Amino acid sequence: MIKLKFTLNNLPRELIVPDNMRLLDLIRDELNLTGTKEGCSVGECGACTVLMNGKAVCSCMILACQVMDAELETIENAAQDKILKTLQDSFLKTGAVQCGFCTPGMIMSAKALLLENLQPSEDQIKTALEGNLCRCTGYVQIIEAVQLAAGIIHKDS
Amino acid sequence: MKVYKPDNLPDTLHLLSKLPGKKLLLAGGSDLNILIKQGKLSDEAIIFINHLPELHGVDICSTKLIIGATTTISEISGSAIIKEYCPYLSDSLIDFASPPIANFATLAGNIANSSPTADTVPLLLVLEAKLVLKSVTTTRIVPISEFYTGYKKTVLRDDEMIIAIEIPLNFACKYQPQYVKIGSRTALTIAKVALAFVKYEDNFRIAAGSLNEFPRRLYNVEEYLTIHPQNIDASELMDALKMDVTPISDFRSDKEYRLQVCFNYLQKFIESANTD
Numbered sequence A: 001m002i003k004l005k006f007t008l009n010n011l012p013r014e015l016i017v018p019d020n021m022r023l024l025d026l027i028r029d030e031l032n033l034t035g036t037k038e039g040c041s042v043g044e045c046g047a048c049t050v051l052m053n054g055k056a057v058c059s060c061m062i063l064a065c066q067v068m069d070a071e072l073e074t075i076e077n078a079a080q081d082k083i084l085k086t087l088q089d090s091f092l093k094t095g096a097v098q099c100g101f102c103t104p105g106m107i108m109s110a111k112a113l114l115l116e117n118l119q120p121s122e123d124q125i126k127t128a129l130e131g132n133l134c135r136c137t138g139y140v141q142i143i144e145a146v147q148l149a150a151g152i153i154h155k156d157s
Numbered sequence B: 001m002k003v004y005k006p007d008n009l010p011d012t013l014h015l016l017s018k019l020p021g022k023k024l025l026l027a028g029g030s031d032l033n034i035l036i037k038q039g040k041l042s043d044e045a046i047i048f049i050n051h052l053p054e055l056h057g058v059d060i061c062s063t064k065l066i067i068g069a070t071t072t073i074s075e076i077s078g079s080a081i082i083k084e085y086c087p088y089l090s091d092s093l094i095d096f097a098s099p100p101i102a103n104f105a106t107l108a109g110n111i112a113n114s115s116p117t118a119d120t121v122p123l124l125l126v127l128e129a130k131l132v133l134k135s136v137t138t139t140r141i142v143p144i145s146e147f148y149t150g151y152k153k154t155v156l157r158d159d160e161m162i163i164a165i166e167i168p169l170n171f172a173c174k175y176q177p178q179y180v181k182i183g184s185r186t187a188l189t190i191a192k193v194a195l196a197f198v199k200y201e202d203n204f205r206i207a208a209g210s211l212n213e214f215p216r217r218l219y220n221v222e223e224y225l226t227i228h229p230q231n232i233d234a235s236e237l238m239d240a241l242k243m244d245v246t247p248i249s250d251f252r253s254d255k256e257y258r259l260q261v262c263f264n265y266l267q268k269f270i271e272s273a274n275t276d
């Protein structure tokens, strides 16, 4: 067991977790935040993407004890975070959500991109989302959604 | 499995030398965590290193670039120093995994994991990069071409770790190696063939991944090209290549395909180097 300290969606947390627990299980099973999804479990689909110190990471591939002292952010933070909220609205507006399973991961990867670049080109969006698979939409609406959100946030900033 | 989180490098080296049984360092964990999840590790001691600041970052001195062992693939491809002195290295990492993996996977982890398909190694081979291996009592600098000794085998001792990767600047700044990774798709793919190539003066440095038990230099091809700078005979070039590679067929690709694709890119690189 290992004692962990980190912030999750801006709130400080302290927990004791098993050495081999994955970050994804910590988030879903211990903290009951089920917005983060588990698809492939091997780092290939991106459904489990969360932000760690502002960078997108696959939470299925990281052990909980690797996040000591980190700032973590999950899709639940859309309730208070402007970038996440704007992305969420844009995804709905452009029809980028069909079954919705990939959406939390897509939005987290998109936020990581917008933190670095508020005027991304289409290619930059594709590169930022290349670790996130969507079986429904064909990606066109997802790219539009990110462009729309980037435009809104850039105008407001 | 027991996890250790040493406070600094000396404590890490001390753990490596003192702990009994098998020990594994965990940097990003993008290779190791799969084994942990599959339950393939039981008694091993896992020593975390990705939090150690002294192993982190890209630095430069007058003769070399120094990449700390826990520097991530994303940090290297985004590093201003790397972009200035070896832009081709930065570019080659764009196709490494995907951002949510490259954001925590490390270069040293890619090298130490010793996969035949390790994407970063062919380019480091043509740059004649060196690995700094450290234990409590020793420090040795090993050329990356001498690091691997067989499939998943290296010269790294049980009490040693890679603390840095060094890239000699005089060559890296002067020449522009080319690199290609061929997979089933562009993103998130494991290489079927990877090739790094550079011509300098009248010589060549060429290295391939996914074609042998570990990525290696193609010395026979290099020698053939140096001796025959102009009139290259395709079948002689193929014979030289066959002496350097031992491709296998697996679920990803078959050996004939790997050999032919490597040959095609080799010809393409030679042509573009000769027209420069």
Ligand SMILES: Cc1cc2nc3c(=O)[nH]c(=O)nc-3n(C[C@H](O)[C@H](O)[C@H](O)COP(=O)(O)OP(=O)(O)OC[C@H]3O[C@@H](n4cnc5c(N)ncnc54)[C@H](O)[C@@H]3O)c2cc1C
Residues within 6 Å of the ligand: A042, A043, A044, A061, B024, B025, B026, B027, B028, B029, B030, B031, B032, B033, B069, B070, B095, B096, B097, B098, B101, B104, B105, B106, B107, B108, B109, B110, B111, B112, B113, B117, B118, B119, B120, B160, B161, B162, B163, B188, B189, B190
């Ligand atoms: C979805 C996915 C996609 C991937 N795509 C690619 C790809 O495109 N190209 C590619 O080459 N690889 C790829 N990989 C494999 C992996 O991400 C890389 O090999 C990565 O660089 C490993 O780094 P790490 O820090 O995560 O290693 P870890 O998992 O932490 O360690 C890997 C091995 O190296 C050892 N080690 C780590 N650091 C050191 C050190 N400093 N000294 C000595 N030993 C050490 C560990 O003990 C372990 O045996 C992919 C993996 C996944 C899950």
Ligand code: FES
Residues within 6 Å of the ligand: A037, A038, A039, A040, A041, A042, A043, A044, A045, A046, A047, A048, A049, A058, A059, A060, A061
């Ligand atoms: S569940 Fe983590 S990448 Fe698929």
Ligand code: FES
Residues within 6 Å of the ligand: A096, A097, A098, A099, A100, A101, A102, A103, A133, A134, A135, A136, A137
């Ligand atoms: S909306 Fe169904 S997987 Fe993307």
